[in-house]
Amino acid sequence: MKNLPAFKTLLSQPKRVVITTHFKPDADALGSSLGLAGFLRKMNHQVSVITPSDYPDFLAWMPGNESVIALLKDDPKPEQKAAELIKNAELIFCLDFSNLGRINSLGEMIKKSGAVKILIDHHLEPEVFADFEQWNIASASTAGLIYELIDELGLRDLIDKEIATCLYSGLMTDTGGFRHNNTRHQEFLIASELVSRGAEPHNIAQHIYDTNSLERLRLIGYVLSNKLVVLPEYNTAYMTLSQDELKQHGAQTGDTEGLVNYGLSIKGVKMSVLMYDRKEEIKLSFRSLGDFSVNELARKHFEGGGHRNASGGSSKLSLEETLKKFLSVLPEYKSQLI
Numbered sequence: 001m002k003n004l005p006a007f008k009t010l011l012s013q014p015k016r017v018v019i020t021t022h023f024k025p026d027a028d029a030l031g032s033s034l035g036l037a038g039f040l041r042k043m044n045h046q047v048s049v050i051t052p053s054d055y056p057d058f059l060a061w062m063p064g065n066e067s068v069i070a071l072l073k074d075d076p077k078p079e080q081k082a083a084e085l086i087k088n089a090e091l092i093f094c095l096d097f098s099n100l101g102r103i104n105s106l107g108e109m110i111k112k113s114g115a116v117k118i119l120i121d122h123h124l125e126p127e128v129f130a131d132f133e134q135w136n137i138a139s140a141s142t143a144g145l146i147y148e149l150i151d152e153l154g155l156r157d158l159i160d161k162e163i164a165t166c167l168y169s170g171l172m173t174d175t176g177g178f179r180h181n182n183t184r185h186q187e188f189l190i191a192s193e194l195v196s197r198g199a200e201p202h203n204i205a206q207h208i209y210d211t212n213s214l215e216r217l218r219l220i221g222y223v224l225s226n227k228l229v230v231l232p233e234y235n236t237a238y239m240t241l242s243q244d245e246l247k248q249h250g251a252q253t254g255d256t257e258g259l260v261n262y263g264l265s266i267k268g269v270k271m272s273v274l275m276y277d278r279k280e281e282i283k284l285s286f287r288s289l290g291d292f293s294v295n296e297l298a299r300k301h302f303e304g305g306g307h308r309n310a311s312g313g314s315s316k317l318s319l320e321e322t323l324k325k326f327l328s329v330l331p332e333y334k335s336q337l338i
């Protein structure tokens with residue numbers, strides 16, 4: 001962090017703190033938020049974690065989960081509580097996203113708030129809104145950035161088993177289990193340190209990867225058998241899922257996570273896309289290999305972004321129209337894909 005001494009001074013007295021992260025938090029979003037919350041609570045700050053939406057059950061085991069305030073579609077109470085907490089906050093941490101547009105109504109509340117804002121993130125092209133930034137696109141995870149910040153503060157010894165568990169979860173998932181090309185030496189050093197402080201890799205992996213419902217496995221089976229399309233002329237794979245298909249399979253929040261990776265696991269495929277109907281919008285998940293930037297494609301055509309090889313976006317068109325649009329932009333990228 002650039003102005004670390006000023007940040008240290010800020011943390012030297014107990015403060016009212018809000019930590020927030022992106023819509024439909026994944027393990028890095030939630031793990032980095034809960035890890036930071038645990039750390040700041042140990043420094044005697046009063047901390048609330050607010051998420052702009054619900055999140056999957058396979059994340060709800062994380063230490064500190066019970067105190068999370070999650071905004072829900074059909075219950076206005078958490079949003080009222082969040083508004084009050086944000087209004088009274090002295091510090092607001094924004095984790096694992098770089099654009100206030102990604103957190104719905106919370107974005108407006110945060111913009112208006114007079115609190116000191118701290119952005120901690122590893123996505124490309126952040127919006128400038130924070131007073132302090134721990135931003136590094138080379139870092140595989142926001143959880144790793146939280147670890148590094150704690151280390152820069154000279155307070156590594158405050159990392160206990162609970163904090164280590166939350167941070168390791170984010171590090172493990174955002175590197176795809178230490179397999180993606182964002183996994184540097186530094187990720188292993190951080191992982192090693194977190195394990196030495198109590199994180200249990202097998203337990204964490206089991207909680208996150210091996211707690212599928214039968215419905216989720218059947219949904220994966222259905223998509224792989226019936227919905228996965230490969231376009232060899234573009235080295236591209238895509239899958240679509242309608243509301244009806246999701247309903248028929250009893251899909252829950254998070255059940256579509258990871259589906260997009262199956263497309264990329266096909267030999268020769270350079271880009272994989274999943275498009276599914278979230279009712280309020282069509283959500284798109286993009287993955288790519290090597291130099292091909294799905295960040296650029298998602299940003300240019302689907303109001304999204306993320307990382308070069310893993311990005312997301314959205315569309316207000318119907319699912320069919322969204323697919324048509326995607327197919328119509330492919331020729332623009334043909335030379336990069338073949």
Ligand code: 5GP
Nearest residue numbers: 285286303304305306307310311312313314
């Ligand atoms: P996923 O496909 O797993 O939802 O997201 C892949 C990556 O892209 C993640 O780093 C995620 O934070 C980012 N991402 C997902 N959706 C969006 C979006 O709508 N806008 C932006 N800017 N980034 C997104």
Ligand code: MN
Nearest residue numbers: 028096142174
């Ligand atoms: Mn992340």
